[in-house]
Amino acid sequence: xxxxxxxxxxxxxxxxxxxxxxxxxxxGHDTMYxxxxxxxxxxxxxxxxxxxxxxxxxxxxxxxxxKSPDKAHLNLHINSLELGDSAVYFCASSLLAGGSQxxxxxxPGTRLxxx
Amino acid sequence: AQSVTQLGSHVSVSEGALVLLRCNxxxxxxxxxxWYVQYPNQGLQLLLKYxxxxxxxxxxxxxxxxxxxxxxxxxxxxxxxxMSDAAEYFCAVGGDFGNEKLTFGTGTxxxxxx
Numbered sequence: 078x079x080x081x082x083x084x085x086x087x088x089x090x091x092x093x094x095x096x097x098x099x100x101x102x103x104x105g106h107d108t109m110y111x112x113x114x115x116x117x118x119x120x121x122x123x124x125x126x127x128x129x130x131x132x133x134x135x136x137x138x139x140x141x142x143x144k145s146p147d148k149a150h151l152n153l154h155i156n157s158l159e160l161g162d163s164a165v166y167f168c169a170s171s172l173l174a175g176g177s178q179x180x181x182x183x184x185p186g187t188r189l190x191x192x
Numbered sequence: 193a194q195s196v197t198q199l200g201s202h203v204s205v206s207e208g209a210l211v212l213l214r215c216n217x218x219x220x221x222x223x224x225x226x227w228y229v230q231y232p233n234q235g236l237q238l239l240l241k242y243x244x245x246x247x248x249x250x251x252x253x254x255x256x257x258x259x260x261x262x263x264x265x266x267x268x269x270x271x272x273x274x275m276s277d278a279a280e281y282f283c284a285v286g287g288d289f290g291n292e293k294l295t296f297g298t299g300t301x302x303x304x305x306x
Binding site for chain 1: 224226228230234235236237238241280282286293294296298299
């Protein structure tokens with residue numbers, strides 16, 4: 078009955094590789110997000126999709142490409158991984174984009190380690 | 193632009209003592225304010241939220257927060273700390289419908305002393 082799930086939970090890979098992280102929500106929400114949490118625990122939004130449309134694209138290298146096949150899924154593909162990409166990546170979803178219905182629910186996170 | 197400032201990256205309290213975690217916000221529009229908790233190696237869990245209905249907001253696990261517009265604050269409190277409260281706490285601010293971006297504070301690590 079997990080509300081927001083992510084796979085994999087841990088990802089260890091070499092520099093230069095390409096990897097993907099998957100996110101699924103079963104809450105019936107319209108909006109999904111990707112956040113990056115660095116080693117100092119600072120959380121920063123990367124992308125947001127509303128009904129499969131990209132609505133937030135923060136200053137993120139274009140090696141990061143989100144894809145939303147349907148409104149219950151938001152995947153994150155990362156090309157040419159760099160050491161600085163090591164972080165915990167969180168997926169989240171909300172019923173609507175902002176406002177009182179904009180409460181975001183988070184997945185358990187994917188810890189990415191680039192060697 | 194919106195922002196939040198959490199005063200104190202580390203707070204330690206004795207078990208049974210009052211917990212007070214501070215959050216000040218800046219927003220050009222009426223804000224929606226949130227407190228999230230992150231237990232070790234887990235995702236963020238919503239503790240409580242302020243959506244302009246009532247200034248004193250009660251959340252899960254005995255936590256509450258009071259919205260004070262005059263002080264631009266949304267401090268989190270719990271009357272009596274429990275060992276299980278040890279975690280990282282994040283304050284966040286969001287805007288009106290259509291402004292879906294949540295801006296997080298830098299977090300406060302709460303340690304409970306037995």
